[in-house]
Amino acid sequence: MNDIKNKIDHLRKGIERHNKLYYAKQNPEISDTEYDNLVKELEKLERDYPLFASKDSPTQKVSGTVSSSFEKVKHAVPMLSLDNTYSEEEIGKWYERTIKAITNYELQIANENGKAHRENTASCNDSNQDLPLQTDEAGEAIQKSALSFTVEPKIDGVSASLTYVNGVLAIGATRGDGETGEDITENIKTIRDIPHKLKDNPPAFFELRGEVYMDKESFAAINEEIIENGGQKFANPRNAASGSLRQKNPQITASRRLRFFVHSFGDIKGLSFSTHSDFLEYCKKCGFKLQKDIKTCRSLKEITDFSLEMLEKRETLPYEIDGLVIKVDSYGLQKELGYTNKSPRWAIAYKFPAKQATTKLNQIRVQVGRTGIITPSAVLEPVPLAGVTISHATLHNFEEIERLNVNEGDTVLIERAGDVIPKIVKVTVKNSEGFFKPPKHCPSCQSEIVKESEEEAAYRCVNPECPAQFRRHLIHFVSRNAMNIDGFGEVVIDQLLEKEKLKTLADIYALTFDDFLGLELFKEKKANNLMKSIAESKKRPLSKLLFALGIRHAGEKVSEIIAKRFITMDALFTASVGDFIKINEIGDVLAVSLKEFFEKPEMRHITNALKAAGVNMTEPESENPGTAFEGKTFVLTGELANYTREKATEIIKSLGGRTSSSVSKKTSYVLAGAEAGSKLEKAKELGVQVISEAEFEELIK
Numbered sequence: 273m274n275d276i277k278n279k280i281d282h283l284r285k286g287i288e289r290h291n292k293l294y295y296a297k298q299n300p301e302i303s304d305t306e307y308d309n310l311v312k313e314l315e316k317l318e319r320d321y322p323l324f325a326s327k328d329s330p331t332q333k334v335s336g337t338v339s340s341s342f343e344k345v346k347h348a349v350p351m352l353s354l355d356n357t358y359s360e361e362e363i364g365k366w367y368e369r370t371i372k373a374i375t376n377y378e379l380q381i382a383n384e385n386g387k388a389h390r391e392n393t394a395s396c397n398d399s400n401q402d403l404p405l406q407t408d409e410a411g412e413a414i415q416k417s418a419l420s421f422t423v424e425p426k427i428d429g430v431s432a433s434l435t436y437v438n439g440v441l442a443i444g445a446t447r448g449d450g451e452t453g454e455d456i457t458e459n460i461k462t463i464r465d466i467p468h469k470l471k472d473n474p475p476a477f478f479e480l481r482g483e484v485y486m487d488k489e490s491f492a493a494i495n496e497e498i499i500e501n502g503g504q505k506f507a508n509p510r511n512a513a514s515g516s517l518r519q520k521n522p523q524i525t526a527s528r529r530l531r532f533f534v535h536s537f538g539d540i541k542g543l544s545f546s547t548h549s550d551f552l553e554y555c556k557k558c559g560f561k562l563q564k565d566i567k568t569c570r571s572l573k574e575i576t577d578f579s580l581e582m583l584e585k586r587e588t589l590p591y592e593i594d595g596l597v598i599k600v601d602s603y604g605l606q607k608e609l610g611y612t613n614k615s616p617r618w619a620i621a622y623k624f625p626a627k628q629a630t631t632k633l634n635q636i637r638v639q640v641g642r643t644g645i646i647t648p649s650a651v652l653e654p655v656p657l658a659g660v661t662i663s664h665a666t667l668h669n670f671e672e673i674e675r676l677n678v679n680e681g682d683t684v685l686i687e688r689a690g691d692v693i694p695k696i697v698k699v700t701v702k703n704s705e706g707f708f709k710p711p712k713h714c715p716s717c718q719s720e721i722v723k724e725s726e727e728e729a730a731y732r733c734v735n736p737e738c739p740a741q742f743r744r745h746l747i748h749f750v751s752r753n754a755m756n757i758d759g760f761g762e763v764v765i766d767q768l769l770e771k772e773k774l775k776t777l778a779d780i781y782a783l784t785f786d787d788f789l790g791l792e793l794f795k796e797k798k799a800n801n802l803m804k805s806i807a808e809s810k811k812r813p814l815s816k817l818l819f820a821l822g823i824r825h826a827g828e829k830v831s832e833i834i835a836k837r838f839i840t841m842d843a844l845f846t847a848s849v850g851d852f853i854k855i856n857e858i859g860d861v862l863a864v865s866l867k868e869f870f871e872k873p874e875m876r877h878i879t880n881a882l883k884a885a886g887v888n889m890t891e892p893e894s895e896n897p898g899t900a901f902e903g904k905t906f907v908l909t910g911e912l913a914n915y916t917r918e919k920a921t922e923i924i925k926s927l928g929g930r931t932s933s934s935v936s937k938k939t940s941y942v943l944a945g946a947e948a949g950s951k952l953e954k955a956k957e958l959g960v961q962v963i964s965e966a967e968f969e970e971l972i973k
């Protein structure tokens with residue numbers, strides 16, 4: 273018995289830990305399937321040994337955590353989770369149970385209606401007694417939707433709650449622990465699928481729920497950008513959506529191109545629906561987008577057929593789905609079926625099988641990135657998986673290798689989760705000793721490898737002259753979002769490195785037509801084009817050059833912000849940490865990193881060489897905004913009569929100012945419209961100047 277108790281405790285602790293990794297850190301260690309299996313195992317033990325049941329068990333609570341860095345929002349109606357299964361048999365059982373409950377309910381309604389009908393009608397036809405009579409609206413709704421299920425793809429994203437007061441978006445919140453979420457209103461407002469105002473005669477209060485997600489295309493683009501900036505990429509679109517949604521700076525959220533599909537609601541006042549499909553139709557009228565693949569099913573066969581259809585279609589959808597959600601369509605019946613303490617009985621998630629396969633790990637390769645980070649990756653025995661042949665898997669970092677206890681030669685279970693490159697879930701057959709250790713020396717320059725701090729999972733080659741780092745930096749420097757030198761791909765770079773034509777970044781500008789003619793497959797035209805691209809790149813604005821130079825912690829956005837603020841490279845060289853901190857978007861860590869970057873003698877050296885080669889060192893005037901609001905930060909709150917938030921923000925930016933979502937001592941003005949809330953209070957508290965819409969109009973004149 274003690275063993276059982278220990279096993280239960282162990283499972284509970286493990287599940288709580290995985291919940292934290294998944295929700296708070298957006299960095300899960302195990303796949304969804306493995307997680308679901310742990311929960312199922314615990315549920316079974318708790319069922320078999322009710323003696324050990326506890327209301328604190330993760331099986332009894334909605335998972336999720338509330339972060340401390342956002343304001344808290346208490347949900348008017350708890351945001352629950354869905355019961356889920358991978359098995360067709362279990363779906364069949366759920367269906368049977370549901371139909372039985374529906375039938376009982378209908379009989380009850382029919383009897384009540386029948387009674388009412390008999391009482392009201394003198395001539396009653398006895399043979400009709402058992403049929404549901406359509407004597408009122410509820411009866412009609414049931415008749416219409418009896419045995420009717422709405423089946424929707426289960427979007428692999430993050431759930432969010434949107435509250436509209438008199439049709440105006442007032443609060444956007446995360447699910448949090450189901451009871452309390454985080455106030456992410458400003459971030460939610462950057463999502464283009466979410467209307468700020470509802471069309472079609474909105475109700476007084478409308479709290480609806482849906483899934484914020486990142487489509488596959490944006491996910492790939494963002495990961496590419498993160499890698500170019502030397503960062504750690506997101507493991508799947510759901511983590512990317514979650515990380516992007518919980519940014520402190522809404523501009524970053526905006527740049528992540530998140531999307532939204534509505535799927536349910538918490539509370540509505542001043543309007544009611546009789547079915548879920550009516551609710552969805554109404555949301556469409558309000559201005560929301562609905563998924564294309566929503567189907568009304570009237571039998572188990574229709575549900576399982578649709579599931580097979582969607583399983584096939586899954587890869588072709590622009591976003592990730594991990595199954596289907598089957599919902600009883602009638603709200604009357606939903607009410608009757610009710611809830612457990614964790615999930616509704618009227619719905620179930622039918623999850624797709626994980627995209628997994630087993631193969632042999634032939635080799636662990638170690639690569640050096642642009643910033644010196646050493647990353648391991650797995651070379652696999654090629655294996656087919658979800659329509660493609662897989663020969664590589666990511667291993668994230670050396671901690672992951674230790675956790676998996678994986679080494680070359682082992683047989684491993686791999687899984688594709690959103691990303692094209694799959695990850696290793698676990699070792700299935702251990703053919704080796706221990707786990708693969710990080711190298712002591714850089715595979716490129718043989719310098720010592722260092723682990724910069726205990727908290728950091730990254731190992732780094734810190735030799736600034738490391739050839740592998742330099743090669744990666746060249747690839748980044750010429751890339752589209754940096755200096756945009758078209759035709760200067762990896763093949764060209766490798767050949768030029770081989771011929772020792774590139775020793776510093778500035779050497780790119782010393783290359784001659786003949787240097788290119790000497791490369792494989794290069795003829796006159798191609799060499800000419802490349803010379804033209806190089807010449808063109810000299811005109812790139814300072815912001816792009818800064819991004820190309822690769823400042824640690826500073827991506828495209830920060831490069832743009834500092835270029836617009838300082839205008840010339842010379843001004844950046846003389847700026848102090850304090851000058852950088854004055855910029856609203858720049859915090860202490862980044863300000864120090866910027867200062868360190870511009871202090872490095874080699875940076876002076878490289879920029880001098882680039883300048884001498886004719887590379888532009890300024891941000892062009894045409895791209896500079898007006899200057900009336902130069903250095904001023906605005907916070908908008910409440911409803912403006914003559915401007916939407918976007919319009920007001922656009923005007924502020926066009927005059928050189930910035931907007932921020934939260935009031936701090938650095939805020940120059942709080943622009944307060946009607947029904948301004950807590951931000952106005954905060955401004956008063958901090959002594960920040962508050963201006964009305966009329967005063968704003970004066971200023972912009």
Ligand code: IVH
Binds near residue numbers: 426428
């Ligand atoms: S209905 C009581 N419909 O899946 C919750 N949820 O695992 C009713 N999800 O928390 C939700 N797609 O965030 C519903 N078409 C869909 C969904 C969906 C994704 C999410 C949702 C929910 C989670 C449960």
